[in-house]
Amino acid sequence: MALLSVDAGRDVLRSxxxxxxxxxxxxxxxxxxxxADATALDGVM
Structure with missing residues (x-):
């Protein structure tokens, strides 16, 4: 499981x-x- 977020042009992918x-x-x-900015995706990898 991971969370991808984009905030102020910075991408973060965390377990x-x-x-x-x-x-x-x-x-x-x-x-x-x-x-788009301020987007978050939650999913299973």
């Missing part, structure tokens, strides 16, 4: 335990640029 997962999934960072 349920708070671990930064963005370095392991660089493609998500690339795609998240297209999302």
């Amino acid at each position: 349920r335990r708070g671990t930064d997962m963005l370095p392991a999934f660089p493609g998500i960072d690339t795609g998240a640029v297209q999302m």
Whole structure:
């Protein structure tokens, strides 16, 4: 499970335990640029 949020142009991908997962999934960072500011997605990876 992970939470992706975009706030003020900064992308954050965290596990349920708070671990930064963005370095392991660089493609998500690339795609998240297209999302509106103040967006959050919660899902299972």
